[in-house]
Amino acid sequence: MPTDDQTPSGSRGSDSTFELQGRFLPGDMVNGRLIASARALLGWDQRELAERAGIRRHTLAALEGDVRKAQTRVRQAVLQILENEGIRFVVMAGAFGVMIEAGSGKLPGSNEPYQG
Template sequence: MPTDDQTPSGSRASDSTIGHEVRILSDNMVNGRLIAAARALIGWEQQELAEHAGIKRQTLADMEGDVRKPQARIRQAVLNVLQLHGVRFVEVGGADGLIRSKVSSDDNA
């Protein structure tokens, strides 16, 4: 059985500590609530994430509130920025959530 560092991205891994499978969510499974939580996890306001993704703050607010479905390129820009800052969207035991891998301190800029 492979150890956690040998498990390929996107596959299922068993975590003996919590007793649940951990699965990386596909980008189309990430909802507004998870985007807002990811933004908070890296310590950014909406304006900061919007600027990094090259979109308007209101567009991000609409995404986070699930007010409207963004264009694919906008959604991907937001997810790319979050993932570049170590955020991974996961499902654990049937519940969606997120984790953040270690990043260097200058990655928060």
């Protein structure tokens, strides 16, 4: 369970850091597997994320499968929706990952509020 000294500080960006020598991953480095992981963490299916981002489900499926490089506006729309829900893409200790901010007020994959 992360403690307060392990939560991100500052705004999302390449120079933002948090304890354990982690940093936020720039959007152009977020691949399809990370996007799919973030979506799963929220408990959403492809249809829901696609609708929220204003794109077609098959476009999202191609993005998540790294089938083709997504247009900048499509990638930005998807990342913005995920980030608005508290998703953070990170690199820490040489590994890439997906986190949800405890301050987002939501438990992963649930509509139940976080009481932490």
